[in-house]
Amino acid sequence: MRNFVSKRAEQIPPSGIRKFFDLVLTMEDVISLGVGEPDFRTPWNICESSIYSIEQGTTHYTSNKGLQPLRDALSQYLARHYNLRYSADEEMIITTGVSEGLDIAVRAITDPGDEILVAQPSYVSYTPCVALAGGKPVPVRCTEKDHFKLNPDTLAEKITRKSKALIINFPNNPTGGVMTESDLKGISDLITDHDLLLISDEVYSELTYETKHCAAATVGDLWERTITLNGFSKAYAMTGWRIGYLCAPKELLDAALKIHQYVMLCAPIMGQVGALEALKSAEEDKNRMVNEYRLRRNMFVAGLNRIGLPCHVPDGAFYAFPSVKETGLSDTDFAERLLKEHRVAVVPGSVFGAGGVDHLRCAYAVSRKDLNTALGRMEEFIKTL
Amino acid sequence: MDEKDLELLRILEENSRLSAEEVATMTSLTPAEVEARVCALEAAQVIKGYSTVVNWEKAGNGEVSAIIELKVSPERDYGYDRIAERLSRFRQVKTLRLMTGTYDLQLLVTGKNMQEVSRFVSEHVAPMDRIRETATHIIMKSYKENGNVLFEESEPERLPYSP
Numbered sequence: 001m002r003n004f005v006s007k008r009a010e011q012i013p014p015s016g017i018r019k020f021f022d023l024v025l026t027m028e029d030v031i032s033l034g035v036g037e038p039d040f041r042t043p044w045n046i047c048e049s050s051i052y053s054i055e056q057g058t059t060h061y062t063s064n065k066g067l068q069p070l071r072d073a074l075s076q077y078l079a080r081h082y083n084l085r086y087s088a089d090e091e092m093i094i095t096t097g098v099s100e101g102l103d104i105a106v107r108a109i110t111d112p113g114d115e116i117l118v119a120q121p122s123y124v125s126y127t128p129c130v131a132l133a134g135g136k137p138v139p140v141r142c143t144e145k146d147h148f149k150l151n152p153d154t155l156a157e158k159i160t161r162k163s164k165a166l167i168i169n170f171p172n173n174p175t176g177g178v179m180t181e182s183d184l185k186g187i188s189d190l191i192t193d194h195d196l197l198l199i200s201d202e203v204y205s206e207l208t209y210e211t212k213h214c215a216a217a218t219v220g221d222l223w224e225r226t227i228t229l230n231g232f233s234k235a236y237a238m239t240g241w242r243i244g245y246l247c248a249p250k251e252l253l254d255a256a257l258k259i260h261q262y263v264m265l266c267a268p269i270m271g272q273v274g275a276l277e278a279l280k281s282a283e284e285d286k287n288r289m290v291n292e293y294r295l296r297r298n299m300f301v302a303g304l305n306r307i308g309l310p311c312h313v314p315d316g317a318f319y320a321f322p323s324v325k326e327t328g329l330s331d332t333d334f335a336e337r338l339l340k341e342h343r344v345a346v347v348p349g350s351v352f353g354a355g356g357v358d359h360l361r362c363a364y365a366v367s368r369k370d371l372n373t374a375l376g377r378m379e380e381f382i383k384t385l
Numbered sequence: 386m387d388e389k390d391l392e393l394l395r396i397l398e399e400n401s402r403l404s405a406e407e408v409a410t411m412t413s414l415t416p417a418e419v420e421a422r423v424c425a426l427e428a429a430q431v432i433k434g435y436s437t438v439v440n441w442e443k444a445g446n447g448e449v450s451a452i453i454e455l456k457v458s459p460e461r462d463y464g465y466d467r468i469a470e471r472l473s474r475f476r477q478v479k480t481l482r483l484m485t486g487t488y489d490l491q492l493l494v495t496g497k498n499m500q501e502v503s504r505f506v507s508e509h510v511a512p513m514d515r516i517r518e519t520a521t522h523i524i525m526k527s528y529k530e531n532g533n534v535l536f537e538e539s540e541p542e543r544l545p546y547s548p
Contacts, residue, residue, distance in 0.1 A: 017546045024545040034546040041541055124548040295411040302410045345545055
């Protein structure tokens, strides 16, 4: 029998956390800071409205773009909160999580050989998505010195004649870095001058602490060349509901919509109903969760710096990204030994590409009690080195 | 009262057993600053005390609680205040509120058993001047107290790792 696996699929490297995943399943009493999702339950009003809609028989397909009331509410929400203007009818698709939004955005714009710049460290699916679409991912490194913002000079160095688009994610997974309006202005000219498209994954937009989130499409002339991705997973603790959205000018949106209608048809209706309820009534729940993350961040980051893992204060998301350089261990060795010997699971930074080496991603979306226990165990481990 | 004070109050309302050190790291204050602010809030009686949310049913002490509705004739110059303060002094009265609607005062009363609660109502509350009517509702089961659910909830299941 011949090998049926495509070269494209074969070329995708295996997940960097698989090894840890297998290991942790054999262990007990592990505190996991490796989870990139909220530890809170989805607010009950959201669950309840979705349960009710199922009871009422709301269990069918929606239009490809998603439920009209959800798009209407979203359009208003984005305008009110971020001054971001997208028409509910022509410039918005409800997607099955931001993951789908990313995939269809990349596929809608990538031709074979196109170079797609990816600001890194980054979420693990960006480069495989680009590769699967036939493009060439080009990492652009964000460094701790810049508080993990995208530095315009570094970006300029990576731009070639083949560059077509740039993917950014701020607030950032895994670093917690954010880009303010003035930071974004610093890269907007480069994007415009080189006629690039911007894909901005803003799924952590609600989780900022000291600064208010600035939507990339609101900066300079970026709107006409930006695809904005966002979703409900992180802000409303709705990861399993799989509801995201893609917003873009009509021509770009129509291209993405063609792919969406053939590969996904529509996002799950129960999730869309829940998302609508989230916009209507879960503002207060969201604010409480965000406030709790902020308190945990303050406590946890102070703790990391105290035990000898230098860490900048992340302005957004729920990740701390301390450096392990001073311990003399690589990030992978540190994470593996910390798990095996002291039962704390973290993700080695190198999993997230360029700039992640020598760092750990620690999600502080766990209870304060567990964060304290984890800090204690990490401190014990560092003392043995 | 500034934003930090409000933050301290929110944290302590949820868990008053946190140490000053713990609260300090969360709020980016020093432990001494936390202590000073809490002392000031106590002195100003913004913080009225510290208590524990107990699931008494689980603790098995068999206490009985009742909500008692009172219709009261208000007093000239004092309204409901004097009679409410008088009722508040009883150890058995855990909560007392003035309400809008069909009755005036609402009491939460606890006692060792039903007899004790009914004796308290009939001997101490009902005969009091200006109380026109009482209605006693025994609490059969409590599901949530002060924001804390009392029934068992399983932890949401999450994968040990997710990117």
